[in-house]
Amino acid sequence: MTLEERIDRSETRVCTTVFPFLTNHHDTLFGGKAMAIMDEVSFMAATRFCRKTLVTVSSDRINFEKAIPSGSIIEAIGRVDSIGRTSLKVKVEIYLEKMYEEGRELAIQGMFTFVALDQNKQPIPVLDGLMLDNK
Numbered sequence: 001m002t003l004e005e006r007i008d009r010s011e012t013r014v015c016t017t018v019f020p021f022l023t024n025h026h027d028t029l030f031g032g033k034a035m036a037i038m039d040e041v042s043f044m045a046a047t048r049f050c051r052k053t054l055v056t057v058s059s060d061r062i063n064f065e066k067a068i069p070s071g072s073i074i075e076a077i078g079r080v081d082s083i084g085r086t087s088l089k090v091k092v093e094i095y096l097e098k099m100y101e102e103g104r105e106l107a108i109q110g111m112f113t114f115v116a117l118d119q120n121k122q123p124i125p126v127l128d129g130l131m132l133d134n135k
């Protein structure tokens with residue numbers, strides 16, 4: 001498998017309905033809940049990519065571009081964006097769909113960085129043991 005194929009295969013999508021337990025006093029998706037969804041979907045994508053123990057080390061520039069009303073459907077997509085030595089970055093986008101209309105739009109995006117750790121919680125190379133083709 002090539003690196004690009006491994007990235008494609010590990011792309012992770014999670015859909016959920018914005019029910020009231022996810023909203024704020026504006027009746028829109030609470031930013032902190034959105035960030036939790038983004039952390040989890042990016043964690044799953046990163047783990048599926050390298051199958052190693054990972055911790056979140058940072059999140060970069062999360063842009064809340066559109067408010068997401070209660071009662072919407074959202075889809076969070078996590079995809080490995082770049083790979084360092086012991087860390088990797090995952091781009092996350094959240095798309096907003098209205099329940100009774102076709103189409104969707106990008107509402108939130110951000111980047112999450114994870115570090116691969118060994119049993120002693122020390123950073124280890126992300127790509128070690130992945131048997132990648134050079135194709």
Ligand SMILES: CC(=O)SCCNC(=O)CCNC(=O)[C@H](O)C(C)(C)COP(=O)(O)OP(=O)(O)OC[C@H]1O[C@@H](n2cnc3c(N)ncnc32)[C@H](O)[C@@H]1OP(=O)(O)O
Binds near residue numbers: 054057058
């Ligand atoms: C899934 C979860 O819920 S995890 C819970 C939340 N996360 C945590 O508790 C993690 C707590 N943090 C830690 O344990 C430590 O910071 C560690 C182990 C992640 C990193 O320790 P460090 O001493 O910084 O390790 P080190 O300096 O070797 O850096 C390791 C890698 O992380 C990268 N890194 C470290 N800090 C940051 C940062 N703030 N932002 C981006 N990358 C970073 C480094 O550039 C390096 O990447 P590279 O090898 O690809 O070049």
